[in-house]
Amino acid sequence: MHFAFTGQQIEFRDTVRRVLARECTTDDLRAAFAAPTARTARWATLAELGVVGLSVPEAHGGLGLGLLDLVLLLEEAGRVALPEPLMATSALAAPLLGDLEGAGPAGATRVRSWLEEIAAGSITAAVGPPPGCPAPIAGAVGADLLVLTTPGPEDGPEVHVLEAGAAEVTPITSLDPTRRLGAVTWEPTADTRLASGSRAASTILATSDRAAVATAAELLGVTDRMVVMAADYAKERKQFGRPIGAFQAVKHLLAGAKVKLEFARPLVYGAAWALDQGAPDASRSASAAKACASDAAVEAARVSLQVHGAIGYTWESDLHLFLKRAWALSEAWGSAAEHRRRVLGSLLAPA
Amino acid sequence: MVAENLVVCQISPDTLEPMDPTMDTPMDLRYTDAQEAFREEARTWLSAHAPAPHALPSLDTAEGFEAHRAWERTMFADRWSVVSWPEEYGGRGVGILEWLIFEEEYWRAQAPLRVSQNGIFLLAPTLSEFGTDQQKARFLPPMASGEEIWCQGWSEPDAGSDLAGIRSRARRAHSDDGWVLTGQKTWASRGAFAEWCFGLFRTDPEAERHRGLTYFLVEMDSPGVTVRPIPQIDGETGFAELFFEEVFVPDSQVLGGVGRGWNVAMATAGSERGLSLRSPARYSEAATRLVALYAERLALDPERAVLTADAVAQAWIDAEAYRLNTLWTATRVLDGGSVGSEASANKIHWSETDLAIHRAALALLGPAAELHDGGADAPWLDGYLFALAGPIYAGTNEIQRNVVAERMLGLPRG
Numbered sequence: 070m071h072f073a074f075t076g077q078q079i080e081f082r083d084t085v086r087r088v089l090a091r092e093c094t095t096d097d098l099r100a101a102f103a104a105p106t107a108r109t110a111r112w113a114t115l116a117e118l119g120v121v122g123l124s125v126p127e128a129h130g131g132l133g134l135g136l137l138d139l140v141l142l143l144e145e146a147g148r149v150a151l152p153e154p155l156m157a158t159s160a161l162a163a164p165l166l167g168d169l170e171g172a173g174p175a176g177a178t179r180v181r182s183w184l185e186e187i188a189a190g191s192i193t194a195a196v197g198p199p200p201g202c203p204a205p206i207a208g209a210v211g212a213d214l215l216v217l218t219t220p221g222p223e224d225g226p227e228v229h230v231l232e233a234g235a236a237e238v239t240p241i242t243s244l245d246p247t248r249r250l251g252a253v254t255w256e257p258t259a260d261t262r263l264a265s266g267s268r269a270a271s272t273i274l275a276t277s278d279r280a281a282v283a284t285a286a287e288l289l290g291v292t293d294r295m296v297v298m299a300a301d302y303a304k305e306r307k308q309f310g311r312p313i314g315a316f317q318a319v320k321h322l323l324a325g326a327k328v329k330l331e332f333a334r335p336l337v338y339g340a341a342w343a344l345d346q347g348a349p350d351a352s353r354s355a356s357a358a359k360a361c362a363s364d365a366a367v368e369a370a371r372v373s374l375q376v377h378g379a380i381g382y383t384w385e386s387d388l389h390l391f392l393k394r395a396w397a398l399s400e401a402w403g404s405a406a407e408h409r410r411r412v413l414g415s416l417l418a419p420a
Numbered sequence: 421m422v423a424e425n426l427v428v429c430q431i432s433p434d435t436l437e438p439m440d441p442t443m444d445t446p447m448d449l450r451y452t453d454a455q456e457a458f459r460e461e462a463r464t465w466l467s468a469h470a471p472a473p474h475a476l477p478s479l480d481t482a483e484g485f486e487a488h489r490a491w492e493r494t495m496f497a498d499r500w501s502v503v504s505w506p507e508e509y510g511g512r513g514v515g516i517l518e519w520l521i522f523e524e525e526y527w528r529a530q531a532p533l534r535v536s537q538n539g540i541f542l543l544a545p546t547l548s549e550f551g552t553d554q555q556k557a558r559f560l561p562p563m564a565s566g567e568e569i570w571c572q573g574w575s576e577p578d579a580g581s582d583l584a585g586i587r588s589r590a591r592r593a594h595s596d597d598g599w600v601l602t603g604q605k606t607w608a609s610r611g612a613f614a615e616w617c618f619g620l621f622r623t624d625p626e627a628e629r630h631r632g633l634t635y636f637l638v639e640m641d642s643p644g645v646t647v648r649p650i651p652q653i654d655g656e657t658g659f660a661e662l663f664f665e666e667v668f669v670p671d672s673q674v675l676g677g678v679g680r681g682w683n684v685a686m687a688t689a690g691s692e693r694g695l696s697l698r699s700p701a702r703y704s705e706a707a708t709r710l711v712a713l714y715a716e717r718l719a720l721d722p723e724r725a726v727l728t729a730d731a732v733a734q735a736w737i738d739a740e741a742y743r744l745n746t747l748w749t750a751t752r753v754l755d756g757g758s759v760g761s762e763a764s765a766n767k768i769h770w771s772e773t774d775l776a777i778h779r780a781a782l783a784l785l786g787p788a789a790e791l792h793d794g795g796a797d798a799p800w801l802d803g804y805l806f807a808l809a810g811p812i813y814a815g816t817n818e819i820q821r822n823v824v825a826e827r828m829l830g831l832p833r834g
Contacts, residue, residue, distance in 0.1 A: 070455070320822055320826070324822070328769055331745075332765075335747070336737070357741075412733045417711065
């Protein structure tokens with residue numbers, strides 16, 4: 070039993086935090102709101118650092134690491150509301166392609182080159198929802214690679230991968246334009262199919278679980294950011310001759326949000342470990358993590374806006390850049406309520 | 421050795437950073453084979469010796485108090501009462517992870533509530549940090565065996581959340597070998613039956629209010645001590661008022677030095693809010709039983725059950741979050757870290773988790789929730805009443821929120 074990150078994992082996190090503090094300021098976010106793009110200079114920097122290809126096998130230019138190595142970096146992405154699709158590309162598409170590399174019929178060569186391109190930072194990916202869960206696809210607009218699923222014929226679901234141009238992507242406006250949501254119209258073919266049957270089913274389940282934990286990790290970062298912004302504001306803003314943060318009504322709002330955040334954290338880290346290990350209760354852990362991270366984020370968004378007062382309600386304030394990410398991610402890849410239902414279902418299932 | 425073994429239990433959530441940046445032990449949430457063997461040993465012993473669940477009369481009755489004391493003696497005889505203490509004081513000298521494993525097995529067995537908890541979980545870590553060798557040798561073994569049960573003499577009628585406002589006095593005895601205590605304490609859990617009391621008294625009325633306090637160990641049958649039991653919300657005498665009229669206490673029963681009472685008390689409070697008093701197993705076990713209750717009620721009253729499903733799931737998740745957070749903190753402590761004001765966040769979380777678990781259970785029971793007839797589901801109602809005290813004792817949750825805001829978020833003091 071040793072529930073802690075290694076010094077190396079913390080150091081990598083610190084490096085990424087420093088780089089993003091410099092390269093993803095709120096001015097940068099505003100620019101991205103105005104003109105959202107997938108591949109940017111910042112993306113290239115993250116690729117150079119090894120972040121983008123972190124879970125790409127070493128043989129294909131990546132670091133060959135797991136979700137546990139990625140969660141702290143996703144947290145940093147959340148802290149700055151990173152506009153680029155790190156989660157979909159690095160936490161979902163890369164491990165999925167890595168798993169299916171040997172499985173695709175004639176696809177192995179293509180898969181290998183996609184993995185190499187991901188590690189090099191030259192492509193980004195978007196990943197669609199599991200079959201039967203229609204949702205706009207984040208990052209679809211401008212994605213080089215689309216990972217999609219179908220319910221398939223009677224022998225079960227299928228996983229398909231399409232390159233940009235092979236599908237029609239219709240942009241959908243999100244409250245957070247950097248999400249680059251799209252509706253994808255496409256035709257599954259034997260050529261686009263990477264997995265079917267039980268292989269596809271297990272890949273889809275694994276991807277959904279990873280998505281829940283990866284999204285939860287981003288939520289931890291954005292939640293921390295909102296709480297810190299509100300606490301900083303409460304120290305500066307004076308009313309009745311003293312900082313509003315000296316009033317208990319304000320303190321208790323922020324303390325409540327902070328406690329929710331700090332108790333979501335170990336669930337997220339534990340779930341990342343469980344998924345990497347293939348632990349029997351890993352799916353349940355993933356759902357518990359996402360449920361708490363979503364709730365913590367929605368609460369922190371509410372509280373931080375309330376503490377800022379009217380200034381937080383303006384476009385001019387930076388707060389909304391993070392509120393919008395928090396709201397979007399809290400519902401993405403399963404809401405808190407959906408994940409709670411999944412937790413209870415798993416607890417009631419006979420062992 | 422003592423300090424190390426006892427103080428390790430005094431922990432709570434903390435920050436992310438490992439103590440040593442070169443540390444390269446990878447994360448691993450599994451226990452070792454040796455730890456699993458320890459679990460098995462504890463489980464086997466408990467299944468052979470623990471009374472059936474809820475078999476003992478309430479520990480807040482004279483009869484129940486003695487029955488619980490006898491259980492402490494049984495555990496002590498086989499060295500299970502204080503597993504993390506050194507062997508010389510009746511423990512097994514095991515580490516914090518083994519203590520957590522023991523607690524899991526203890527709660528899984530639904531073994532009796534610990535009548536000696538104020539002593540073994542609150543005073544003992546404080547004694548090990550501030551006590552003299554003589555004090556440890558004198559007080560720890562009878563505490564471990566249940567022979568001497570402790571209560572806490574802190575709150576006063578006019579000093580609750582504002583603990584530093586206590587007015588009970590201690591003046592120097594004319595004989596100059598001790599102190600004479602006068603005043604009134606209240607809300608002393610187990611005070612009606614306990615043999616000893618650890619209390620805070622003002623030794624220097626002229627000093628700044630946090631500095632003039634001293635921590636005393638007082639024998640309850642000392643001349644001048646009067647106990648008035650107070651029936652609690654459930655009708656039983658769970659706590660008591662304590663009156664001190666010219667009670668002599670020798671110097672050997674001052675803990676941590678004259679005028680240092682506030683610092684010593686804050687160490688005890690850290691134990692109370694942190695891990696030591698409330699191991700996660702308590703909530704994990706209650707959450708597991710809540711899920712079983714849900715399954716049972718789903719068959720009997722599905723309409724009501726599904727309305728409660730979300731709350732049941734969240735209560736289970738809250739307990740799991742507390743378990744993982746505890747392991748996170750335990751790892752940090754084992755790696756040489758320390759813990760501070762995060763104990764306040766911990767206290768907010770466990771007290772609210774306890775409430776959430778029991779509220780969900782009562783919602784599942786519906787009209788049967790009010791039944792107090794000793795039936796199979798009656799412990800949920802008792803548990804709910806007890807859980808309602810959680811946000812009040814060990815420092816109200818409002819005070820803890822102030823601590824979180826001021827020390828974890830840096831907000832100015834009000």
